[in-house]
Amino acid sequence: MSKANRSKVTIKKALTRLQKLSLWSYNNPRKTALLWLVVVLFGAACYTTLLKREGFPSIATPLSIGTGSYFVDDAAKVDSEVSKPLSQFVGKQEGVKSVQTQSFDNFYTAVINYEDGVDSKATGEQISQKVKQQQVLPANSTLNLAPFEFGFTTRGDNLVISYISNNPEASTEELTKKATEAAKFLKDQNLDLVRDVSIINPFETATNPLTGQTETSQRTFDIFGERKNESNKFHKSVIIGVKAEKGSDNIKLDDDVRAAVTKLNTQPQFEGYTAVISGSFAPQIKQQINELQKALLEGLIAILIICSLVIAIRASVITVVSMITVLAIVNGILYLVGYSLNTITLFGLILSLSLIVDDTIIMIEAIDNQRRRRKDPEEAVSEATNRVSKAMISATTTSALCFAPLIFVGGILGSFIRAIPITIMTALFISLVVALVFIPFFSRYLLLRKKDMGAENVKEPSAKIEAAIASFVTRPMMWAKGSTNRLFSVGLIALVIGFGFIFAGGYIFQKVTFNIFPNGKDGNQLTTTITYKPGTSIEEAQSIAGDVGKIVSQTTGSNFVQSTYNGEADLKSALQSIDIVDYTKRDETTPQYVKQLNAKFQDYQAASVKAGQADAGPPAADFSVQIESDANRQGATKLAEDIAGYVKTTELNRPDGTKVKIDSVSVANTSIYTREAGKQFVAVTIKYSDSDTTTLVNLTREAVKDKFPQDKVAGYGLSKDAISFNAGQEDENQDSFKTLGIAFPVLLLVIYIVLAYQFRSLLQPALIFMAIPFSFFGVTLGLWLTDNAFSFFAMLGFFALIGLSLKNTILLTDYANQARKAGMGPVDAAHEALAERFRPLIATSLTAVFSLIPLAILSPFWQGLSVVLIFGLVSSTFLVITVFPYYYLGSEYLRQRVNRRTGVSWLVLTIAFAMLLYRAGPALILAPVLAFAVIKLAKRLVGKSKSA
Numbered sequence: 001m002s003k004a005n006r007s008k009v010t011i012k013k014a015l016t017r018l019q020k021l022s023l024w025s026y027n028n029p030r031k032t033a034l035l036w037l038v039v040v041l042f043g044a045a046c047y048t049t050l051l052k053r054e055g056f057p058s059i060a061t062p063l064s065i066g067t068g069s070y071f072v073d074d075a076a077k078v079d080s081e082v083s084k085p086l087s088q089f090v091g092k093q094e095g096v097k098s099v100q101t102q103s104f105d106n107f108y109t110a111v112i113n114y115e116d117g118v119d120s121k122a123t124g125e126q127i128s129q130k131v132k133q134q135q136v137l138p139a140n141s142t143l144n145l146a147p148f149e150f151g152f153t154t155r156g157d158n159l160v161i162s163y164i165s166n167n168p169e170a171s172t173e174e175l176t177k178k179a180t181e182a183a184k185f186l187k188d189q190n191l192d193l194v195r196d197v198s199i200i201n202p203f204e205t206a207t208n209p210l211t212g213q214t215e216t217s218q219r220t221f222d223i224f225g226e227r228k229n230e231s232n233k234f235h236k237s238v239i240i241g242v243k244a245e246k247g248s249d250n251i252k253l254d255d256d257v258r259a260a261v262t263k264l265n266t267q268p269q270f271e272g273y274t275a276v277i278s279g280s281f282a283p284q285i286k287q288q289i290n291e292l293q294k295a296l297l298e299g300l301i302a303i304l305i306i307c308s309l310v311i312a313i314r315a316s317v318i319t320v321v322s323m324i325t326v327l328a329i330v331n332g333i334l335y336l337v338g339y340s341l342n343t344i345t346l347f348g349l350i351l352s353l354s355l356i357v358d359d360t361i362i363m364i365e366a367i368d369n370q371r372r373r374r375k376d377p378e379e380a381v382s383e384a385t386n387r388v389s390k391a392m393i394s395a396t397t398t399s400a401l402c403f404a405p406l407i408f409v410g411g412i413l414g415s416f417i418r419a420i421p422i423t424i425m426t427a428l429f430i431s432l433v434v435a436l437v438f439i440p441f442f443s444r445y446l447l448l449r450k451k452d453m454g455a456e457n458v459k460e461p462s463a464k465i466e467a468a469i470a471s472f473v474t475r476p477m478m479w480a481k482g483s484t485n486r487l488f489s490v491g492l493i494a495l496v497i498g499f500g501f502i503f504a505g506g507y508i509f510q511k512v513t514f515n516i517f518p519n520g521k522d523g524n525q526l527t528t529t530i531t532y533k534p535g536t537s538i539e540e541a542q543s544i545a546g547d548v549g550k551i552v553s554q555t556t557g558s559n560f561v562q563s564t565y566n567g568e569a570d571l572k573s574a575l576q577s578i579d580i581v582d583y584t585k586r587d588e589t590t591p592q593y594v595k596q597l598n599a600k601f602q603d604y605q606a607a608s609v610k611a612g613q614a615d616a617g618p619p620a621a622d623f624s625v626q627i628e629s630d631a632n633r634q635g636a637t638k639l640a641e642d643i644a645g646y647v648k649t650t651e652l653n654r655p656d657g658t659k660v661k662i663d664s665v666s667v668a669n670t671s672i673y674t675r676e677a678g679k680q681f682v683a684v685t686i687k688y689s690d691s692d693t694t695t696l697v698n699l700t701r702e703a704v705k706d707k708f709p710q711d712k713v714a715g716y717g718l719s720k721d722a723i724s725f726n727a728g729q730e731d732e733n734q735d736s737f738k739t740l741g742i743a744f745p746v747l748l749l750v751i752y753i754v755l756a757y758q759f760r761s762l763l764q765p766a767l768i769f770m771a772i773p774f775s776f777f778g779v780t781l782g783l784w785l786t787d788n789a790f791s792f793f794a795m796l797g798f799f800a801l802i803g804l805s806l807k808n809t810i811l812l813t814d815y816a817n818q819a820r821k822a823g824m825g826p827v828d829a830a831h832e833a834l835a836e837r838f839r840p841l842i843a844t845s846l847t848a849v850f851s852l853i854p855l856a857i858l859s860p861f862w863q864g865l866s867v868v869l870i871f872g873l874v875s876s877t878f879l880v881i882t883v884f885p886y887y888y889l890g891s892e893y894l895r896q897r898v899n900r901r902t903g904v905s906w907l908v909l910t911i912a913f914a915m916l917l918y919r920a921g922p923a924l925i926l927a928p929v930l931a932f933a934v935i936k937l938a939k940r941l942v943g944k945s946k947s948a
Contacts, residue, residue, distance in 0.1 A: 015382065018436055022385040023378060026440040026448075036325065036438055043328025046335040053251040053285050054342040057419055062097075062117075063148035064124040065155070066110035070141040071208040071215050079103035079673035079680065082141050086110060088678040089136045095123055103673040104571060106217055107204065110145075120147040142206055152279035152577075153200060153566050157241030158250065159257055160279035161186075162224035162564055163199075164235035166272050172202060172218065172236060178273055179238035182264055186240070189260045193248040200239040200567035220570050221542045224278055225549050225563035225578075232553035232560050234546055239567030240275065247340065254282035278564040279577070287524075287582075288346045291859060296327070299353050299851035306850055307361065310843040314446040315364045319847075322360040322439055323353075326431045333426055339419060348423030350855075350862070354848040354869055355424065355800055356431035358807050359396060361847065362388050363435040365840040367443050377448035381440045389436065391814035394758045396432045398810065399803025400425040401751050405743035406799070420796065428803075470838040473882055474831040477889070481827045487889065494886035498774065498879055505777035505875075508784050510655065515694050515789040521860035522589040525614035526578040528552060528597070531685075532607050534671035536571060544606045545574045552578055552611075555596050559586050572672055577614065583860065598663065608666055610687050623688075623697045624668075625704055626681040628722040633670075635717040636682045639708070640667045644684045646707055652699050660696055663687040681724075697727045755810075764813055766910070767891045770884065771805035771876050778875025779868050788864040797868030804848060804869070805876040809884060811837045816888055826892040830885040838881070845877040 015023070025032045070082045083101035087110070091099045095118040101110045112127070114120055128145045131137060149156020163179040179199045187197040205216045224237035244253050254277070261275045300320045307316030327349065331341075339345055366384035374380045403421035408414075476493075480486030528548055532541050545565060553560050561579040568575070583589065590613040597611035625643050629636035644665045652660040668674070668683040675681070688696045710720035748769070755765035779798060783790060816833035824832060849870050856866035 016386065016389070018389040019382050019385045022381050022436050022440045025437045026378065026381050026444055029441060029444060032438065032441040036441070039332065040325055040328045043330070043332040047328070047331040047341070050335050051331060052247055052249040052340040053289075054247070054249070054281070054340040057340060057342050057344050057416065060120065061148050061150065061415070062114040062120055064112040064114070064120050064127075064145050065148050066112065066143060066145040067107070068110075068137075068141055068143040069107050069204045069206040069217075069219075070138065071106045071206050071217065073105050075103050075105050075671055075673050078105070078108050079675070082137055083108050083110070083673065083675055084678070084680070085136050086131065086143070087675050089131065089134075090127055091678050093123075093127055093130070096127075098677055100676045101674070102572070103675075106206075107219055111148075112145075140206065140208070142204075151243075153239070153241055153568060155200075155241065156243065157279075158244040158248070158281065159242040159253060159277065160564070160566055161240040161242065161257075161261060162222065162235075162237040162276050162278040163240055164224055164237045164274050164276065166274065168235070170236070172221065172238070175236060175238050175273075176202060178270070179240055182270060182273070182275060183240045185264055185267070185270075186242075186257075186260050189263070191256045191260060193244050193253045193256060194242055195245045196243045198241060200241055202238065202567065218538050220568055221538065221545070222565045222567040222569060223542070223546050223549055223563075223576075224276065225553060225560070226276065227558070227560050227562065230558075232550075232557075234549050234553070234563075236542075237564070237567075239278075239564070241567075249340075250281040250285055254280045276562075278562055279566065285342070288343060289341070291350070291861075295350055295353060295851075295855050295859075295862075298854040299357075299847075300324075302850040302853075303357060303847045306847045307364075307843060310839055310846065311361075311365055311368055312447075315368055318364050318439060318442045318446055319357065319360050321442060322364075322431075322434050323356055325438060326356045326360075326427060326434050329430045329434070330423065330427045333430070334423065339423075342419075344416060344419040345423050348420040349427070351420070351796060351800060351865065352424045352427035354852055355399060355803060356427050357847050357851070358399075358804065358844045359392055359428075359431040359435040360439060361844045362392055362395075362807075362811070362840045363439045364443070364447075365843060367439070367447060369836070369839075371448060371453050375453045377444070377450075377453060380448060380453070381443070385436065385440075387815075387818070388811075390758065391811050392432060392435065394755060394814070395803075395807035395810045396428050397754055398751050398806045399800075400428045401747060401754070402799045402803045404750075405747050406796075408743055424800075467835060467838075470835045474834055474885055477827055477885060478831060481825075487827075491886050491890055494883040495890075498770070498883045498887070501777040501875065501879060502773045505773075505780045508777070508780040512780055512783045513654075513695055513789040515791055520613065521591070521863055522583040523613050523860065524580060524582055524590075526552070526556070526580060526590060526593055526597070527612045527614055528576045528578070528601075529610045529612070530569075530574040530576070530607050531609075531666070532571060532573065532669070534669045536607070538571060541569065541571055541574065545569055545576070547606070548574075548601075548609055549576060551600055552576070552597060555600065556580055556593060559588065572669060589860075608664060610663065623686045623700060624726045625684040625686070626676070626724045626726055627683070628679050628718065628724075629682045630680045631719070632717045633680070633682065636722065637667070637670055639713065639716045639718065639722075640682045640684045643704060643708060647684070647686060647700065647704070650703060650707075652696075652703055654695060654699065660699060661688065676726075683726075701725050751806075759813065759817070761895070763891050763895055764817075767887060768806060768809040768813055770887055771809040771880060772802055774879040774884075775801055775805050775872035775876035778871035778873070781875070782867040782871025783864070786863065786867050788867055791864055793862075793865045794868045797865035798872070801869055801872040801876070804844070804873060805880075807844070808841050808877060808880045811841060812880065812884060813888065820892075826889050829892075830888045833888075834881070834885050841877065841881070845873050849873050 066086075068082070070078050072078060072081075079101075083103045087099045087101050090096055090110070090112055095115050096112060097115050098113045099110060100113075101108055112120075112124070114123060124145045124147055128143065131143060137143060146155060148154065151157045152160045163175065163182055165175050165178070176199065183197045183199050187194070200220065200222075202218050202220045202222070203216050204219050205214060208215050222237045222239050223234055225232060225234045227233075242253075242257055244250070257280075258277060261277060264270060264275050300323065303319050303323065304316045307319050330349070330352070334341070334345060363384070366388040367380060370380035370384045370387075371377070374383070403424050406417055406421040409417060476490045477487075480490045530541075530545060530548055532544070536544075549563055552563065556578070559581040561581060563576055563578040565574050565576050580586070580590070580593070594611045594613055601609035601611065625640070627636040627639050627643075644667050647662065648665045652662075654660065664685075664687045666685050668685055670682060673680060674683065686700060704723070704725075708723060713722050714720050716722075752765045752769070755768055756762055759765065759768075779794075779801070782788075783794065788794065812833045815837050816829045819829035819832045820826070852866045852870050855862045856870060859866075
């Protein structure tokens, strides 16, 4: 064997596993091409055909909804004889967290909330049997208990049909009878995806215990509005609900039901009546899929342009193909694990677009870099993989870990969002695999041809510009090389610049509002919530609802599409859902319409009406102060009135000094009896004009507590702890965020441990973490300038931003370490790292930023998340390029002069101070400084002790 061959064999034996993997794909183009075709075609088939389209993921909710009747014409009697024993009995059952009931003259409702993990269907059936067996309720009362399912109605209908009569004088009884026949006709069509079709019956029949006679009473109503022949019309209607088979494709369901409805409307026996689909998830899903495809196309165009300018045109083609490959594989995995293409997974796919580009660009740039230095393509692939694989694994693992806390969020919110971190984490790891396996294969034909190898064959004008910028940034460092005083001076300036940006971010943060699920900047749906006065009859309620619909119609004009109450409006309240023209086709925004409508309803005398917009996230409930009224309902009512008067006249201010705007304060309808945890209460309902709900709820809660302490409450003839607060879903959302508050420091610790293992250092992970506070200025400035709250969506953007930002500092630190191992000094290593890693750092950041700009401008739904990523990345990238190399020098200085024991002590104290300063926000950055000061003080005291 020749000396050259022996040398080649030795080199091959020294290859790492990842190098062997990349070389395998390069040297086996046919097998790699076949593998690529299989996974891409399967992923494309999953996206276009195999993946089910759903509005929301199919999840089991820990809720049951109970409805029943007790014909005694007395709400107090229904409360005492039915609701009270029912809530007390159910509240004691195993697995039940809470029970809330509402009692009307002849009807009642019950909402049972179970502990997490409880099967609501099985447990609800057991409770129903026990209630019947133990005769908890009067003989003449009824109880229907069913698990809560997400849908257009409380019973979980996946699609709703409004059935109307062409004769405006037709009675509700006639319409109900005909709607029942129509529902039977649709059910007899034996549609594959339909589990059940039935009407939401506005009437209920039961035996009156006082007379022994069977009575029928109307409990609910519906009004359907539509724009037809250039005018808006409203009709009395009965809702036909369609329940789909579990996991059904909502788009296919919509197509099938529409065809069946068209057939229904042509039948002679239904002449004079019309069925109209008034609620379907299909349009929303189609819009989201279109937004995903549009965001992907715009992102790919941005990547083509940026990569062409920063690296090379052919490199940009590889990047685009690689991203498409990643998304195809992710869709295939979603199908294999049983997920559907729904609101949540689509959200995850859109968010992952800005993340998966990193690994592909890093790998492509590394190969492009090596082809300029080598003539052998195999050596270029091998060396490129060796140079960046370690940093890529660290960075991808770190980015994936950033989303891990979301997996542990509990409650209904946790069940909904769990698919987001799983989708994103899957996409991140797949992007790593694609970078290592398929990019060498793509490069074989686009970058590593024989005529493309060597510096003389590579023409990239941008490389000179990038090198000049990197040289300019490190010029002060090179000027200070060899002089401790100079290095200290330039390092101090870098420190001041970095911390100046961080503290400026902290100052701006005080001006940013906090709201877990804020109102969107625009949307395609409005809502009106009507709260009726005591003593309102069903006929009066229906008349008022019709009047409200007409006011909405007049305000929205030609932008009105259709509206419905989903058959669930009753004597207490009515929630109207209004569809308007798509926001891309009109000038007015939903917030503008909401403002106009609330102005018109401000002096509306017939009922209390509040307009809003349908947004992402759980429906926001009004904040209420609850006063226990079992012992003294009159005293509770008086206290409720005093609290309402106080809130109306008191000025509440946010931490930044701005005044809280309250839309309305009202004492709940006292003719309706409400219980929670078995206790009866009277409620004060508070509705806000502003959208930062979380902040407003907390301010109001504290203000009421201060004004009405326990001793004052006792003066109303009530127990001292008679006051409680209920923010509905907002309370559960805050509990979920508290979980994240606990998980986030744990996440940082886990990432630190991973990086400490990868870099074999306790100090360098802390250095890498500087990317997080570097982004803080941009995040807060972006949210403040665009008037976006720090919300759940902004938080998701921040988690993504952490991963993107840390990748930059990981790359620089890793390359500087390689340069140090090659024998360079700290200054030369820092200079070399920035010079070599400048292109991928700029390329990944710019592609992410420019791919998100169209989404931020054109889509109000994605604006908050996009703003966090865009401004945060710009801020972090700027500081990483300009000051991070100097921070690296400082860390190297410490590593040479601080022993491991002192380093561990510093780390422990830093974590301790970080935990103490966690709630102080920006002050968290002081933790390492305080730890250093404590260690210095301890050493000085020990030194004095020894000398003494």
